[in-house]
Amino acid sequence: MDFPYDLVMFDLDGTLVETAPEICDAVNDTLRDLGLPAVDQTQAERWIGHGTHELLIEALAFATGADAKAVRASESLSSTVGSFDKHYQRRCGTRSRLYPGVREALAFLRTNGVKLAVITNKEGRYTDTVLAVHKLRDSFDRVISGDSLPTKKPNPACVHACLHEFGVPPSRALFVGDSSIDAATARNAGVEVWLLPHGYNMGAPIEQCRPDRVIADFPALITKS
Ligand SMILES: O=C(O)COP(=O)(O)O
Numbered sequence: 001m002d003f004p005y006d007l008v009m010f011d012l013d014g015t016l017v018e019t020a021p022e023i024c025d026a027v028n029d030t031l032r033d034l035g036l037p038a039v040d041q042t043q044a045e046r047w048i049g050h051g052t053h054e055l056l057i058e059a060l061a062f063a064t065g066a067d068a069k070a071v072r073a074s075e076s077l078s079s080t081v082g083s084f085d086k087h088y089q090r091r092c093g094t095r096s097r098l099y100p101g102v103r104e105a106l107a108f109l110r111t112n113g114v115k116l117a118v119i120t121n122k123e124g125r126y127t128d129t130v131l132a133v134h135k136l137r138d139s140f141d142r143v144i145s146g147d148s149l150p151t152k153k154p155n156p157a158c159v160h161a162c163l164h165e166f167g168v169p170p171s172r173a174l175f176v177g178d179s180s181i182d183a184a185t186a187r188n189a190g191v192e193v194w195l196l197p198h199g200y201n202m203g204a205p206i207e208q209c210r211p212d213r214v215i216a217d218f219p220a221l222i223t224k225s
């Protein structure tokens, strides 16, 4: 197959790896430490996409009934972040899984000389753990996390960094993601975006993001349509 891109940038959570089960576990471990009620996974999925720091703030606001602004300003936040960090590092890899066909699609693209990157809003220390436990790190030429650059998605700086590093023009690059954040990132950078429906997208249907294509799954990524 003649793949029409020289660079593919993948989102992580909800795109390459189903991470919500163990993220929800770590949130609930943290809430339990505080004597707060647990949340269900569907609820937690709506908070995935802006990085785990924002997710934790949303979870605390939801569980306490406070608004997110008050949670962000609270003195206890940094110790709660420390508690979440401990729980999430322990939970990473326990209940996440690669979506079907991920490894095969990455291998196919690599073999065809396509440069591959991960661009996630997840903080680097968690990205590293997730990629390591799923033996994915060596599949990528570049990994950009939410705290790698001064800005995160949907700011296009992360995409620009990849285009620059690999000397690829926007017309030869593709972003593959699962959310409106990914769609906005790609649009802001002037690259095409294909979205998968198996991820999170803050609970909204993926078609609403108006991607260039909705692809059913990873086999569809490398199958000529
Ligand atoms: O919210 C997160 O932690 C990361 O989400 P992303 O991998 O979809 O960017």
Ligand SMILES: [Mg+2]
Pocket: 011, 012, 013, 014, 015, 049, 177, 178, 179, 199, 200
């Ligand atoms: Mg995602």
